[in-house]
Amino acid sequence: MKALHRVVTRAAGGIALAATISLPVLAQPAVSGPTLDTIRQRGTLICGVNTGLAGFAQPDSQGVWRGFDVDYCRAVAIALFNDPGKVRYVPTTAQNRFTALQSGEVDMLSRNTTWTLSRDTSLGFDFTGINFYDGQGFMVKASTGVKTAKELDGATICVQPGTTTEQNLTDWARANRINFTPVVIERLEEVVQAYVAGRCDAYTTDVSGLAATRSAQPRPAEHTILPDVISKEPLGPLVRHGDQAFADLVRWIHYGLLTAEELGINAGNVQQAVQGDNRPDAQRLVGRTGGLGRMLGVDNAFMVNIISGLGNYGEIFQRNLAPIGLQRGPNALWNQGGLQYPPPFR
Ligand SMILES: N[C@@H](CCC(=O)N[C@@H](CS)C(=O)NCC(=O)O)C(=O)O
Numbered sequence: 429m430k431a432l433h434r435v436v437t438r439a440a441g442g443i444a445l446a447a448t449i450s451l452p453v454l455a456q457p458a459v460s461g462p463t464l465d466t467i468r469q470r471g472t473l474i475c476g477v478n479t480g481l482a483g484f485a486q487p488d489s490q491g492v493w494r495g496f497d498v499d500y501c502r503a504v505a506i507a508l509f510n511d512p513g514k515v516r517y518v519p520t521t522a523q524n525r526f527t528a529l530q531s532g533e534v535d536m537l538s539r540n541t542t543w544t545l546s547r548d549t550s551l552g553f554d555f556t557g558i559n560f561y562d563g564q565g566f567m568v569k570a571s572t573g574v575k576t577a578k579e580l581d582g583a584t585i586c587v588q589p590g591t592t593t594e595q596n597l598t599d600w601a602r603a604n605r606i607n608f609t610p611v612v613i614e615r616l617e618e619v620v621q622a623y624v625a626g627r628c629d630a631y632t633t634d635v636s637g638l639a640a641t642r643s644a645q646p647r648p649a650e651h652t653i654l655p656d657v658i659s660k661e662p663l664g665p666l667v668r669h670g671d672q673a674f675a676d677l678v679r680w681i682h683y684g685l686l687t688a689e690e691l692g693i694n695a696g697n698v699q700q701a702v703q704g705d706n707r708p709d710a711q712r713l714v715g716r717t718g719g720l721g722r723m724l725g726v727d728n729a730f731m732v733n734i735i736s737g738l739g740n741y742g743e744i745f746q747r748n749l750a751p752i753g754l755q756r757g758p759n760a761l762w763n764q765g766g767l768q769y770p771p772p773f774r
Pocket residue numbers: 478479480481520521522523540541542588590591592593614615616617633634637638661663
């Protein structure tokens with residue numbers, strides 16, 4: 429209070445006032461930053477994605493990248509260039525993804541990466557939100573008859589290095605006095621092959637990754653994802669420290685997609701919403717009021733363009749993840765029993 433009072437009195441008295449009003453407090457800050465500027469100059473977003481995970485990021489038979497994580501890259505390209513094609517996809521492994529982002533080889537990672545304190549701080553990143561609440565599970569061959577994770581005492585377990593998976597497995601086994609032999613294999617394809625070939629009794633990763641891998645097997649029913657979930661894996665896009673404007677953009681695209689679902693605005697009706705949806709929050713989302721796009725350094729209609737091209741969060745989820753057998757579960761909206769809760773789009 430005292431400090432505030434002093435500022436006010438000084439501001440009321442001549443020279444000090446001039447100094448105060450010369451600060452650009454009321455001006456709209458320039459929406460720029462090193463990453464954002466580089467992307468704009470280059471005219472293409474470079475998005476680090478998975479090497480190949482059905483439903484999340486995988487090239488289709490024409491070589492076009494498809495998936496839930498890929499749609500988040502596209503959404504950023506639409507916001508910046510009004511063109512979902514202005515993305516270069518760089519496949520990254522569990523092991524090399526962080527160096528790719530730190531070194532500037534990619535602008536962002538949109539790739540089943542768990543938000544942890546150390547990644548957010550000492551690795552130098554900013555997680556922009558949680559677009560998929562996940563947890564770690566185990567998959568076994570149905571023929572083993574194994575029904576719960578505790579039956580894995582004495583098992584060999586396939587796992588990829590450089591992941592939270594590896595750390596959780598150790599913590600879980602210790603806490604539950606389970607002995608296991610880890611089979612640590614760096615490449616995703618090889619770890620899956622090792623599991624399929626029977627070199628390990630179980631494969632462990634995020635449940636989403638298990639569902640993706642299972643769906644890609646010739647006979648998915650031969651593999652069982654055990655009901656146990658041994659960790660929290662909040663997954664979402666991340667960017668490098670040092671460019672808050674870019675982080676804000678990626679963050680508010682996710683919240684915009686959730687807000688659209690909340691409001692029932694989807695790919696099929698978004699143009700009608702622009703014309704005639706008079707709900708104040710719908711008007712802000714479609715950029716008729718509020719000027720929110722400009723605050724992020726993009727067109728006020730950015731969410732209209734994203735929703736027309738990709739749909740809202742629910743549509744992106746259904747299109748990409750329902751086919752691999754994932755249900756909304758914790759990823760339902762907060763008012764439908766889930767955890768997805770966008771802060772106010774205003
Ligand atoms: N969410 C965990 C695991 C993420 C992860 O990288 N999982 C593996 C297995 S699904 C993967 O995507 N590997 C792809 C690759 O290394 O090419 C983490 O962030 O550490």
